[in-house]
Amino acid sequence: MKRILVIISALAFVLIGVFFVKTKQTQVASTEPFTSGYAKVLTNDCYLLKSPDKSSGIFLLEQSYFVKVLEVTDNLYFKVQYLQFEGFVEKSKVSFIEEFPKEPYLVGITFDIYDIGNVCLRNTPETLDNDMNILCTIKASTKDLTYYGKCTGEEAIKGLGNVWYYCAYQDEYGNLNKGYIYSALTRNLSAITSSNESLTLVSVQNFRPVDNLLYLNLSTKNILIILTALPTLFVLYLFVKPSKILNKKD
Known part of the structure; x- marks a missing residue:
């Protein structure tokens, strides 16, 4: 009798879990538009x-x-x-x-440095007389610097514009530096296409960050609840099985 009650309790736990998730998700959907964040x-x-x-x-x-x-x-x-x-x-x-x-993000965009001479990676998009914003020097002809985005800054060379690239450069010692390079000193920027x-x-008027798991659709959540309960049901099966074998022997 006790074994039957344990099994019924486990099944009730699964059913209540499914009902609770469905109810809560319905409440959230009715009060705030659904967003992934x-x-x-x-x-x-x-x-x-x-x-x-x-x-x-x-x-x-x-x-x-x-x-x-x-x-x-x-x-x-x-x-x-x-x-x-x-x-x-x-x-x-x-x-x-x-x-x-x-x-979600623009990735895989790179560019090269011109062959003319070395360039400076800076922590601000400008040249300073005292060079206090230089992070490192990048050799001429260096290839495949990682591009993150552009910004406007100082027109470092008259007539060549004021666009700077924010990028990452890894030197020969494995040190990774992130900063700005004047775009006029670069070439071969990868083609940038829009997201399709x-x-x-x-x-959304009242956004509250929520773990990604809570944004799963209802069917997926129910499946996760059932999968979580399966080990318990399996243990219960092993718990009940010996008694059935003994009953057959009797």
Whole structure:
């Protein structure tokens, strides 16, 4: 009799779990639009910022790609993640999406250094008389520097524009440096194409970061609950099986 009660309790646990998840998901769906927590970059002037301040731009985010929203900073800014970077974006320049993007970030973009001479990687997009912002020197003809984005800065060479690339460079000793290179001293920048993921934009008024597991669809959640319960049911089966064998022997 006790064994039967244990089995009934285990089955009840599974059924209650499925019902609870369904009820909670229905409540969430009825009060707030569904979002994966990712937001699409809507404009071509959306900077990843060091702080919630327009003047603290690191580099421009490519329009049509995505950022992962970590928290709401205030009425104007989100704190976000982009690749390995954490920073801020203006709320007005992004929109939440419903789905999880397969390739949220622009990756695989590289460029080379001209053969003319060595160039400097700097921590700000400008040349200083005292060279205090130089991180390292990169040899002429160096290839395949990792490109993250561009920004406007000083027109270091008259007539060649004010665009700088924010990038990563690994030296011969394995040291990885990230900073700015004046774009006029580079060549062979990979072609940058827009994201072709057509995802659903949603308006979310009260965003609360939630673990990705909670954004799984209902069927997937139910399957996970059942799979979690299977080991318990298997142990119960092993617990009951010996008694059946003994009953047959009797």
